[in-house]
Amino acid sequence: MPDTEEAAAILGRARLARSTVEALPVSCRPTDELEAYGVQEALADWLDRAGQGAMAGYKIGCTTPVMQRYMEIDQPAYGRIRTQHVHGSGVVLTRDQFVRPGVECEIAVRLGRPLAPEDAPFDRDGVAERIEACMAAIEVVDDRYRNFRRLGTPTLIADDFFQAACILAEPVMEWRQLDLAAARGETVIDGTQRGEGRGADVMGHPFNAVAWLANALAERGMGLKAGDLVLTGSVVQTQWIDASPSVIRTAIGGLGAVELEFL
Secondary structure (H helix, E strand, O other): OOOHHHHHHHHHHHHHHOOOEOOOOHHHOOOOHHHHHHHHHHHHHHHHHOOOOOEEEEEEEOOOHHHHHHHOOOOOEEEEEEHHHEEEOOEEEOHHHOOOEEEEEEEEEEEOOOEOHHHOOOOHHHHHOOEEEEEEEEEEEEOOEOOHHHHOHHHHHHOHHHEEEEEEOOOEOOHHHOOOOOOEEEEEEOOEEEEEEEHHHOOOOHHHHHHHHHHHHHHOOOOEOOOOEEEEEEOOOOEEOOOOOEEEEEEEOOOEEEEEEEO
8 A cells, every 4th residue: 555644745835846756666656446535534634733724625536528528537537625725706817826727617506414334325416406506616736746647546546536615606506407417618719719519528517426426435434415416527627727827617507607817
């Protein structure tokens, strides 16, 4: 087993310094998903001790064909979101807060009731009963790596799978009136559309991704709490923000739009 504390300290210090992550030393490098999520938990504790705020929920990556092809990863992975990195629409961020920021177009959900490990396994219908609100969202991801394709999926998972921030539209409480599978999403940067997708691209339905997450957490004896936020995965390929200022807008049919400006 890798030295999870050593790995967490390396990843945590790099994140706070906004420095590029190289390959972890062999002594602490995770080699599979089980080890990777163990390091991720140790990193969460390290960030707690560093005063980086409370947990807000989870992001799920690689839930859509477009992102699986782009990342060359054929199954989902999750990372953790912290409250200080959750923003409302219209927020202004600066590129120097990140190493190499990118944006993704997502459907987010907020739980009204917990998904506890003792109630697993979960399916789409069981998840739906516990969802309070749905939102259009931008996930800000950060390429903190010298070469993420060579680094390996376990290290990416250990480091919260690129998660850096998220921007949320106003919550929609009447989401049951919507066909989320048919909902169209798009990413627009400086007035130019960069891609579009559908809610069904997310594992057939965004709630299937939430069920996957709840079941994956349950295998580790963990669950989701009432109030937790879940980003279900991007319906548009990641768009890297290499110039500023840039204005990003994502929209999801029935859930509205959300905006972010990078300076």
